[in-house]
Amino acid sequence: MPPLREPVARLIGLATVAAYAVLIAWLFITQPRSVVEAVGGMSATLGTYQIDQQAFKDGLRFFRNDQFAEARAAFGRADPAGRDATTQFYIAYAYYRDGWRRTHSDDALFAEGVKAVDQAIALAPNHRLDVDDPDLLMRNADELKAELQDGLTRDASDFNPVRLFRSRK
Amino acid sequence: MKPIVEACLLPLLFLTVIWLAALRPGGPVMLVIPSVGALVMAMVLLSLFVRSGTLAPDRLMHQSRSALANSNGLVLLLCAAFASAAVINLVIPDDGVPALIGWAVLVSLLMQALAIAPDRQRLLRGLLVTFGAAFTLKFVILAAVSAPAESRTARILQLLFDGLTLGSISQRPPHPLEGYLALVTLVLYFIGLAMLPSARRRIEWVEQGVVVSGDRRPATGD
Numbered sequence: 001m002p003p004l005r006e007p008v009a010r011l012i013g014l015a016t017v018a019a020y021a022v023l024i025a026w027l028f029i030t031q032p033r034s035v036v037e038a039v040g041g042m043s044a045t046l047g048t049y050q051i052d053q054q055a056f057k058d059g060l061r062f063f064r065n066d067q068f069a070e071a072r073a074a075f076g077r078a079d080p081a082g083r084d085a086t087t088q089f090y091i092a093y094a095y096y097r098d099g100w101r102r103t104h105s106d107d108a109l110f111a112e113g114v115k116a117v118d119q120a121i122a123l124a125p126n127h128r129l130d131v132d133d134p135d136l137l138m139r140n141a142d143e144l145k146a147e148l149q150d151g152l153t154r155d156a157s158d159f160n161p162v163r164l165f166r167s168r169k
Numbered sequence: 170m171k172p173i174v175e176a177c178l179l180p181l182l183f184l185t186v187i188w189l190a191a192l193r194p195g196g197p198v199m200l201v202i203p204s205v206g207a208l209v210m211a212m213v214l215l216s217l218f219v220r221s222g223t224l225a226p227d228r229l230m231h232q233s234r235s236a237l238a239n240s241n242g243l244v245l246l247l248c249a250a251f252a253s254a255a256v257i258n259l260v261i262p263d264d265g266v267p268a269l270i271g272w273a274v275l276v277s278l279l280m281q282a283l284a285i286a287p288d289r290q291r292l293l294r295g296l297l298v299t300f301g302a303a304f305t306l307k308f309v310i311l312a313a314v315s316a317p318a319e320s321r322t323a324r325i326l327q328l329l330f331d332g333l334t335l336g337s338i339s340q341r342p343p344h345p346l347e348g349y350l351a352l353v354t355l356v357l358y359f360i361g362l363a364m365l366p367s368a369r370r371r372i373e374w375v376e377q378g379v380v381v382s383g384d385r386r387p388a389t390g391d
Contacts, residue, residue: 006172010237013176017244020181024188031199 032081040081051087052078063090064135068098085129088120089141096148100168104158105151113148117141137169170228170366176241182361183248189354190255195344203254206272207261211254213279215246220283221292222368224249229366249365256358259351260303263340267311271303289367293359300355307340308348315340 026045032038043049059074071094079087092113099109121127121141129141138144147169157163191200203211218224229242261271278299287295314330373382 007235007237009172010176010241013173013180013241014237014244016177017180017184017248020184024184027188028191028200028202033199 037081040079040083044081044083049081049083051084054078056087059087059090063094063097066097068094072098082119083123085120085123085141086131088116088123089129089131089144092116092120092141092144092148093136093138096144096151097168099151102164102166107152110148110151114145114152117145117148121145172238172241174364175229175238175245175366179361179364180241180245180248182357182364183245183252186252186354186358186361187248187255189350189357190252190259192350193344194346194350196341201258203251203258207254207258210257210275210279211250213283214253214257215250217279217282217292218249218362218365221287221289223289223292223362224365225368228368245365249361252358252361256300256355259354260300260307262307262311265340267306267340271306275299275303293362296362297359300358304351304355308343308351311340312343312348315342317342 026042027038030038030041032041040049055074055078059071059078062068062071062074072091075087075091075094078084082088092115095109095113095116099106099113120129124141131139131141133139138147188200191202193199193201215224219226226242226246229245230239234242257275261275262268278295282292282295314327373380375381
């Protein structure tokens with residue numbers, strides 16, 4: 001193979017370095033926690049990311065049977081890179097329903113729910129997410145986030161006895 | 170220096186150093202951006218490289234070179250600067266008294282090196298010792314002090330130590346991979362430094378009673 005001419009070698013070098021620098025800058029911005037997240041994030045950026053539909057269906061089935069831990073596991077399997085807004089919304093909803101109690105809410109689960117719904121909002125186009133599911137009483141990510149944050153807030157209304165008659169959404 | 174080394178190999182090596190040095194597998198964030206202090210010290214380090222002849226900027230950017238070659242040179246300079254900042258950020262402890270001591274010692278050593286004006290070989294040797302010592306402090310000594318204690322006695326000793334030092338010495342327990350990654354990063358960084366285009370050594374000789382200097386003595390033919 002003949003050696004590369006100098007300008008060609010320099011041009012190839014410049015292009016390669018630019019591509020590598022862009023990749024590193026992208027890693028710094030997105031801060032993926034694992035290789036799976038990094039690859040998923042990259043494919044989502046390129047518009048080729050797809051969730052595992054079978055795992056998503058499993059997740060929905062568990063969710064509707066009130067098996068929330070199983071539902072979260074299945075949704076997590078469906079969207080391992082955490083790049084699908086709808087799946088993240090359902091994960092947040094599973095945390096909400098799992099942590100909801102008539103007298104109080106489970107702060108740890110609600111906090112995880114806020115993280116997941118924040119991720120869903122960040123991923124949604126124009127940061128607005130509506131999920132068309134008749135089984136849900138909250139079909140908007142902002143509504144779900146407000147409900148989760150309300151559960152984490154401590155104020156005088158927490159001691160209102162009328163709260164005992166509220167229902168899970 | 171071959172164009173492919175200058176345009177491709179060395180910038181890629183330094184870019185790899187940048188992200189490897191920023192990687193924190195067990196940390197709160199996966200990739201840490203170098204601090205402003207590290208960037209300032211990297212500039213000092215770069216000036217040291219130039220003064221010692223470790224890096225000859227005129228061999229990377231000069232009016233006699235083409236625009237494309239100068240672009241490659243600029244990219245290499247930027248990559249070397251950011252890699253230096255990333256490596257400084259890597260070897261300095263994260264917080265507390267060790268971070269303060271680390272910064273004080275590093276600044277003193279670099280200022281001392283500026284005053285001494287060492288040559289390329291001495292500077293690289295000195296940096297190897299400085300970064301090696303900082304690596305040992307952070308990834309061997311502090312990691313051992315901060316690692317979760319396994320036995321009850323060790324836990325008591327650790328609690329006593331934390332109590333006596335008001336918790337100002339202990340650091341975030343590093344991920345088992347972090348030390349190895351840091352070592353690989355330092356090795357790559359020093360390989361990159363050694364490969365940078367260095368200043369040609371000027372020699373002097375007497376020619377017909379006059380002292381002449383140059384890169385090399387011309388052949389006299391006798």
